[in-house]
Amino acid sequence: MSTLQITGGRLAARSDNHSLPRRVALRSVPRVLAKRFLPEHAKGLETLVELRVSASRGGEEVRFALQFADGTMTVTRRAAPEAAAWLGGSLSDLVLITSGARGWTELLAAGRLELGGDPFTALRVPVLLNF
Numbered sequence: 001m002s003t004l005q006i007t008g009g010r011l012a013a014r015s016d017n018h019s020l021p022r023r024v025a026l027r028s029v030p031r032v033l034a035k036r037f038l039p040e041h042a043k044g045l046e047t048l049v050e051l052r053v054s055a056s057r058g059g060e061e062v063r064f065a066l067q068f069a070d071g072t073m074t075v076t077r078r079a080a081p082e083a084a085a086w087l088g089g090s091l092s093d094l095v096l097i098t099s100g101a102r103g104w105t106e107l108l109a110a111g112r113l114e115l116g117g118d119p120f121t122a123l124r125v126p127v128l129l130n131f
Helices: 003-007 009-015 019-036 091-099 104-109 119-128
Strands: 046-054 062-069 072-076 085-090 113-117
Touching: 019 046, 019 062, 019 072, 019 091, 046 091, 046 119, 085 091, 085 119, 091 104, 104 113, 113 119
Parallel strands: 046 085
Antiparallel strands: 046 062, 062 072, 085 113
């Protein structure tokens, strides 16, 4: 099990304050997303989405390119300016979503999760990743 899923909210509190837990959590993002990915919902889908992960207290934003291709997903740590849509939020909130402590709609309503680009693609991503 990945670091993000094991520690849940506790890592969320520490991840933005300490560089080592943050680095570990960011390295875990591709593995965690792969475990949450529901390939049956991506059949026939061909799109690129950018995940923007910020630190809660400022700091460097880290971007991931999520390439969906007919039931598969590839996650690469890189910017994807050509993406059809993007999702953005803090590392802490990503931990909360992936651990099940908070729902993506709750964080979206609170302004802590942002979606951009093609709205139909952006709204499909939480379903693809079982958020």
